[in-house]
Amino acid sequence: MPTSLQLTTQQLEYLVAVDTHGTWAEAAAALGVTPSALSQGIAELERRLGIALFARDGRRRVPTRDHAEVLRYAESTLAATRDLARWLASRQAGTTGAVRLGMIDAAATHHFRDVLRRHRRHRPDVALRLAVGPSRSLLDSLARAELDVVVCVETEELREGITQQALLDDPLSVLAPTPSPSGTGRGSCAPRPAEWGPWVTFPAGSHTRELIADALERAGARFEVVAESHQPEVLREMVLLGVGWTVLPLAGLGPLEGLDVVRPDLVARRLVLARRAGAPPDAAVDELVAALLAGAAE
Amino acid sequence: MPTSLQLTTQQLEYLVAVDTHGTWAEAAAALGVTPSALSQGIAELERRLGIALFARDGRRRVPTRDHAEVLRYAESTLAATRDLARWLASRQAGTTGAVRLGMIDAAATHHFRDVLRRHRRHRPDVALRLAVGPSRSLLDSLARAELDVVVCVETEELREGITQQALLDDPLSVLAPTPSPSGTGRGSCAPRPAEWGPWVTFPAGSHTRELIADALERAGARFEVVAESHQPEVLREMVLLGVGWTVLPLAGLGPLEGLDVVRPDLVARRLVLARRAGAPPDAAVDELVAALLAGAAE
């Protein structure tokens, strides 16, 4: 009972390229083929699947409802294929290969700084490529098989094909600018949550921001956001400038002068280690994972 | 950064065909293709991957070490492709489609007999295809996307891409042939475990057999097997014929005359509902799953 569905990685590549780039011409350029080839390729894919993936709207093509499911298939299959390609490359080179690690800011600059340094010294032959960014984009890259391991904030809804294991809990504290000595009228006692804010924090969509919004809500504070940045340092500077308050991990934040810790440990975010479930075995990756787990247990 | 690995479902199909059939000629026939095409196809695949998948040994080809990893990829990709093909078919037909359900013997004939009957009456439009067999082969079929849902014995090491949820616990009891009234010298009191056996039970490799072997070991009995069958009814008959003892679920076994329940509830096997993680959504399957879960809770 054969599949009777003849597909090519090429065609799947076309599909996701069209999806990720705003325009087909752009996608074609990214693939290194002419728009003609892309158009014909997608048409051929539609023919083989027996369904329309794109409808015509003016001179633009808009994905149909069916498109989503096929795209899901294409993306997961291509991720697996990239994994295989990577495994083949390392097999052929015979080297221990490279490890592509993704980390959120605090993990790279504080929690696992020493682990990385030690690991680098211990295994100078392993090319370690480190990508720092917000959890969501790291997990996207991981799913796309562009990264091998990711250290990020725990996510409630876990994704298809991604496994997580807990590393450590990272407590977040409420920080306000230190009130000027010759008072603003605000008393010397800590303000009640209802008087907290406004806030500078991570951009919408950030896992940590969701945690913070939730915790502030529960504490009885309003969550009005007046400025955003993915970088903790930038948030700190904004607080120092008096733009607003923030919620950050104290660990690795640097000197606290000019800052008032209004509520330590408002909430903790759990850092987890995420990997792709279907990935082929890789000794270099396993070793790094072991080092990270050991480092977290310290 | 394209995959730079141009593969075809066709080539993967070739690879698994070669793996599942004893000889390449046979595999080629199963694929509906000449041996020549298969040979060239595999050669082309090896060329694209850049590694040898098969070594020559006499006139036979034996898989290399690398072969296993590529096969894993091929099988999981093909499973996903079959899922997509199935989804496409149901989408095109517009019907609610068919549901392919796998069950172990006891689940089909006893625990979920009424659930299936009710579901069939309730949804006569859904073509329900039922496959009964041992857990392991059902899970294999499930992984190959030949089945949509499986009810089987819980397995400790869970497979890649398969999710399980508990349904119910099925207690197993030790059964012996009733001793003839004019005694064999054995006393009327229950024998000690050390005197149990020998056994007729499920074939080696069966999940339930492993459970039984383990439980008997712990109870202090020797586990000498003198006859095997996958069918509970056959095992019961063997006990009645005096071939040996067995361990079976009493539920749904029929009349117990001629049988001696030496130890009820020796151990329980947990029945679980297994599905493929990556499968596209299917309303007909979801409804059946709901019915099974509800039936288990009753």
Place this chain on the structure above:
DNA sequence: AACGATGGTTCAGGAACGCTGAACTAATCT
């Protein structure tokens, strides 16, 4: 030892596929 059967490969030739470049259509911008 010789011979045939078996398992797999190689080598033409031909069909199908996929790409490029150019001509083309249609919506959008100015």
Place this chain on the structure above:
DNA sequence: AGATTAGTTCAGCGTTCCTGAACCATCGTT
């Protein structure tokens, strides 16, 4: 209206993949 942009269609050509036939090597048989 005219230029521009987005995507398609078409002819032509190189590549891929299949069949059928010839071929090679190994294993069994008598």
